[in-house]
Amino acid sequence: MVAIAPRYPERLLGMIEALDDDELTLAEVARRVGAAAERGGMPRPSPVHVRALVADLRLRREEDREARRAALEEMTRRLPYAIGNAYEAEAAAARARARVRSRQGRR
Numbered sequence: 001m002v003a004i005a006p007r008y009p010e011r012l013l014g015m016i017e018a019l020d021d022d023e024l025t026l027a028e029v030a031r032r033v034g035a036a037a038e039r040g041g042m043p044r045p046s047p048v049h050v051r052a053l054v055a056d057l058r059l060r061r062e063e064d065r066e067a068r069r070a071a072l073e074e075m076t077r078r079l080p081y082a083i084g085n086a087y088e089a090e091a092a093a094a095r096a097r098a099r100v101r102s103r104q105g106r107r
Helices: 010-019 026-039 047-082 086-105
Strands: none
Touching: 010 026, 010 047, 026 047, 047 086
């Protein structure tokens, strides 16, 4: 019988994040994570769960990239008007922090 992890330790979740590469398929990442877990003395995680975790990780990274792009566009659009206006800069920073907090609440 194959040992399967019912819950995933932080170490394994970190391993998933470290081994993920957007150029690889979800299945390949799942295979690499399984092999690395075995080498590390951990039970091999379910490939279905690993694929779901990787898909979620990639979605969050894409959302972060989109938020950064939107903030940069907003800042460059307002830059001629916001030079010397610390309030505008702080408001943009607050919106970025709120975006990160809302993303963290969905985990």
